[in-house]
Amino acid sequence: MEFVTENDSEVLAVYLAEALNRGATLRQGLDGVLRDMDGAFCCLAVTATEMGLVKDPYAFKPLVVAETDDFVAVATEEIAIRSAIPGDYKVQEARVEEVRVWSR
Amino acid sequence: MVEIAAMAIDAATLSTREINTLIRARLKSGPAEISVENPNARHNLAVALLQPGRVRFAGSVGYYCGGLIDGAEIQVEGSAGWGLAESMSRGHVVVHGGAGNGAAAAIRGGHVVIYGDAAARLGVSMKGGVVLVGGDCGYMAGFMAQKGMLVVCGNTGHAFADSMYATTCYVGGTIGGLGTDAVVEPLSAEEAEMLDRLLGEHFPPALRAQKPAGRDFTKVVAGRKLWNFDKHNWKTWQDAL
Numbered sequence: 001m002e003f004v005t006e007n008d009s010e011v012l013a014v015y016l017a018e019a020l021n022r023g024a025t026l027r028q029g030l031d032g033v034l035r036d037m038d039g040a041f042c043c044l045a046v047t048a049t050e051m052g053l054v055k056d057p058y059a060f061k062p063l064v065v066a067e068t069d070d071f072v073a074v075a076t077e078e079i080a081i082r083s084a085i086p087g088d089y090k091v092q093e094a095r096v097e098e099v100r101v102w103s104r
Numbered sequence: 105m106v107e108i109a110a111m112a113i114d115a116a117t118l119s120t121r122e123i124n125t126l127i128r129a130r131l132k133s134g135p136a137e138i139s140v141e142n143p144n145a146r147h148n149l150a151v152a153l154l155q156p157g158r159v160r161f162a163g164s165v166g167y168y169c170g171g172l173i174d175g176a177e178i179q180v181e182g183s184a185g186w187g188l189a190e191s192m193s194r195g196h197v198v199v200h201g202g203a204g205n206g207a208a209a210a211i212r213g214g215h216v217v218i219y220g221d222a223a224a225r226l227g228v229s230m231k232g233g234v235v236l237v238g239g240d241c242g243y244m245a246g247f248m249a250q251k252g253m254l255v256v257c258g259n260t261g262h263a264f265a266d267s268m269y270a271t272t273c274y275v276g277g278t279i280g281g282l283g284t285d286a287v288v289e290p291l292s293a294e295e296a297e298m299l300d301r302l303l304g305e306h307f308p309p310a311l312r313a314q315k316p317a318g319r320d321f322t323k324v325v326a327g328r329k330l331w332n333f334d335k336h337n338w339k340t341w342q343d344a345l
Contacts, residue, residue: 056189057243059205059224062204062205064204077145077147078183079145081145082163083144090182090183091145092183092203093202093204093224093244095223096242096261096262
């Protein structure tokens with residue numbers, strides 16, 4: 001499949017959609033992003049039943065995660081999570097080359 | 105006897121500029137202990153504080169907390185975002201949680217102490233001072249670090265201490281991968297004692313007890329192959345560039 005665009009975010013979206021349409025799981029799609037994409041990126045992807053993230057090998061782009069028994073929150077900055085969700089919880093930067101998927 | 109003024113600020117109702125203006129004004133009029141409630145991980149808090157004094161954040165801070173300070177003490181009870189204490193000249197910044205990328209970037213002196221984990225590029229281009237991390241650190245910590253000391257009690261990510269100048273690094277856990285021109289050197293008895301003193305001074309006793317003994321740290325310095333161009337080190341330059 002060939003897809004040409006001048007928008008880098010669109011490449012990731014089309015790449016993941018195409019992987020999922022071929023029957024890949026979200027985790028496999030995100031592993032593929034890490035394998036096939038060059039450059040700096042952080043990606044947060046959501047399907048009907050799953051949410052996943054991938055962080056690039058150079059940690060150029062921010063992505064933080066908060067995880068409790070009640071919720072999982074992912075954002076580029078902690079301030080976004082704090083604005084949305086009150087309470088006492090930890091927020092941590094995702095690690096370089098990390099892929100994580102949460103299912104309902 | 106010096107009077108220490110106490111002051112409480114509720115960040116929830118104030119803009120970042122108002123918070124920082126209040127802090128600076130109070131510090132200008134003499135030593136003060138300032139506590140800030142509801143920081144909510146806002147960016148640029150307590151930047152450029154040029155007078156001594158203590159500021160405590162009852163929660164998390166965002167990017168660049170304590171950036172460009174000269175002598176103040178800052179305590180963050182939650183976690184910190186990117187660029188913690190960036191370009192600090194002197195001062196003492198302590199974070200109880202973790203810190204994001206580029207913690208202690210380009211610091212010229214002072215102490216940055218993180219009880220939890222640090223992320224990528226910890227201490228990048230540091231020009232002096234001491235960085236102490238209780239947990240792990242991420243990718244390319246110590247990158248192009250020039251002087252001072254970088255101590256990680258836990259594990260490092262890969263490319264640790266890449267392309268360094270004269271900073272000395274100590275790692276208590278596993279090194280995920282040495283960066284370009286990073287080499288392991290033997291640890292001296294004096295250095296082991298120094299590390300024990302450092303951890304004892306900067307960590308609460310319960311935290312210090314969980315961390316390795318000074319003698320169990322690995323010392324990492326620059327191999328100096330990139331300090332002057334030598335065509336016989338071409339492979340090293342290729343890797344670096």
